[in-house]
Amino acid sequence: MTTVENPTPSATEVTSAAASGASATDRFHADKSPYDAVKDTPAERVDLLAGEVLSALHDTIRRHRVTYDEYNALKAWLIAVGQDGEWPLFLDVWLEHAVEDVATDHRAGNKGSIEGPYYVPGSPDLGAKGTIPMRDGEQGTPLVWRGRITDTDGGPLQGRVELWHADNDGFYSQFAPGIPEWNLRGSFSTGADGTFEITTIRPAPYQIPTDGSCGKLIAAAGWHAWRPAHLHVKVSAPGHELLTAQLYFPGDEHNDDDIASAVKPELILEPQIEPDGTQSVAYDFALDPERI
Ligand code: MBD
Ligand code: FE
Numbered sequence: 001m002t003t004v005e006n007p008t009p010s011a012t013e014v015t016s017a018a019a020s021g022a023s024a025t026d027r028f029h030a031d032k033s034p035y036d037a038v039k040d041t042p043a044e045r046v047d048l049l050a051g052e053v054l055s056a057l058h059d060t061i062r063r064h065r066v067t068y069d070e071y072n073a074l075k076a077w078l079i080a081v082g083q084d085g086e087w088p089l090f091l092d093v094w095l096e097h098a099v100e101d102v103a104t105d106h107r108a109g110n111k112g113s114i115e116g117p118y119y120v121p122g123s124p125d126l127g128a129k130g131t132i133p134m135r136d137g138e139q140g141t142p143l144v145w146r147g148r149i150t151d152t153d154g155g156p157l158q159g160r161v162e163l164w165h166a167d168n169d170g171f172y173s174q175f176a177p178g179i180p181e182w183n184l185r186g187s188f189s190t191g192a193d194g195t196f197e198i199t200t201i202r203p204a205p206y207q208i209p210t211d212g213s214c215g216k217l218i219a220a221a222g223w224h225a226w227r228p229a230h231l232h233v234k235v236s237a238p239g240h241e242l243l244t245a246q247l248y249f250p251g252d253e254h255n256d257d258d259i260a261s262a263v264k265p266e267l268i269l270e271p272q273i274e275p276d277g278t279q280s281v282a283y284d285f286a287l288d289p290e291r292i
Helices: 016-031 034-040 043-063 068-083 087-094 096-104 213-221
Strands: 129-131 142-151 160-165 185-189 195-201 230-236 243-248 279-282 285-287
Touching (some): 068 087, 068 213, 087 096, 160 195
Parallel strands (some): 129 195, 142 285
8 A cells, every 4th residue: 555645744844934924824723722812702892892893894894885895805815824823923013012011001110012923832941041942153232141030129029030032043943944953942040139141042033924915915005014123022020920021132123013013112121232242231021919
């Protein structure tokens, strides 16, 4: 008996860029129990939200006299977003920032930002001071980041900083092929004084995949696909609200027109150039107390 090979490669094998979007769908199914969230939403809330979104669409259709050609283009595109596995990418790029604003606007501590599609829980723990996993000869400017976790009164907290970011080519481990599993992903646990010191490299600006459905939308609308260079963090301490944030670098041309609308002025770092060419930066986090 001969084995028949699957003639169509799975989405994750096609190209690196499209693969990033599709891997994000696999990751979402694996880690986020999305169907529990669906069950927990009360009918009145679904009625309100779905009803209002549909009305907004009807208004747009009427106001701009949307044609059947445009309606069919929309249908074809929506079907393709699912087939490409790009719904997490689409939602995190174009909607999540508004959800994040609403979720965190009561906070007195640090500003947060969106999680995006490329977080993976369980990165290796490196203690309070360490170097994030990287390849031999990892490209990029070395960056040493010293900081402290405190409460909103400035008292030190024993906590944890999970850091993940793209490499010097703008690729994330576990979402682009050929990169070691935990490359540029690490967890830093502080002692009681709350301080940490992380050695990493500066990430490159990030272009969202242009070869899938999100890329087609961007091209069709004449938009650009760029996010400014950024570091992703989740900062936590017992009894305090989890802070999900991103940190940015001054002078990046996309700080003012991030495709994901996720830059806030409080999140822009001020790196210093050391005599040996490495860069250092100081940035602390104040966490709000957990609400009961
Ligand atoms: C990213 O790296 C990212 O952080 C977001 C929010 C969306 C797409 C890619
Ligand atoms: Fe990112």
